[in-house]
Amino acid sequence: MAEPPRPFRVRGVGSPQKFGVAAGTLRGLLRKGCRLLQLPLAGSRLCLYEDGTELTESYFRALPPQTELVLLGPGQSWRGCASDIERLLAALSSHRDAVVEAARKLLTDERAPRRQKLLADLIHNLSENILAEDKEDDKKWFEGLESRFKNKSSYMRHSCESRMRGYMREVSGFISNVHPAARDAYRGVIDLMADKLKSVKYNGCYFDRTEEEAARLCTVEGWFSCQGPFDRDDCPCKHSINPYSNRESRILFSTWNLDHIIEKKRAVVPELAEAVKTHDGREVNWEYFYQLLFTLDNLKLVHIACHKKTTHNLSCDKTKIYRKRKQNHEIS
DNA sequence: GTCATGTAGTCGATCGTCGT
């Protein structure tokens, strides 16, 4: 029985131009592709654009429609698009200073906003100094910051710490909304959480690229990836940023948010207030609330476009609000 | 408009370290 034709995107090695080609079999697709790109059928193969895997008939049948493919003529090879990008980057960076200078010259006379943006983005991308860490090696990065900051990582740490302190402040500020009879208990929980926060240095490690891998949110070079909206597993736009790269990225990074999956103000803090009020002799599991408020268990780093300020409609896990009763007595 | 979600920055008090 003949397979129904499915559409694919086919390009050659030499040019990025893509053609829409439909076929039901690998053989059929190859034939049409060769005609389009004027390649001999003998010795030509098709492979995945993404990683260069050569197609077999059975692999072909499993491909989703619109998969991007590269048609290889005899003797040609394709190692995947990564090599494409890397070739481009290598070509650019070997003439980096010259390219930047040329782009700057063009930009001074450029009036069209679209071209202005392209040039500015190019300059921006090429004038990064990602690896520089200390102030003397990248003075521009520190412009506008307090003089006490001497290296990039310590500033990034500070910015994370101050976010955490802000959360803590908000928890403390809620005490006026706590039932008067429960305020002492609430204060007790605040103190425990504050001590814990202090002992882990306000989780400043999340933004610090010099931290060990398990502790930081970024790569060792300082790249952060958007973790996507609270109700998704990934970022649909693949947002990423390296605030260590230049001053502009540093400033831009401040618009990225640590978003509480279970919302701090709508859910966690009110639940904590309720828990200390109606504990019925049970011990409030402050560590659970600590996790929700201050740790990556409940925090996602998101690009502002992935920050949904709408109600999340998530509530705390009722089974974790109180400590489990002790099964056996402690021996002192 | 108000309140919620976030953010950065300034100011001043306090703490800790270092050198005299």
Place this chain on the structure above:
DNA sequence: ACGACGATCGACTACATGAC
């Protein structure tokens, strides 16, 4: 012991966007 200095930290201000 004392002062200088930087780091730390809370209180405060100001800003943006979204929901209602």
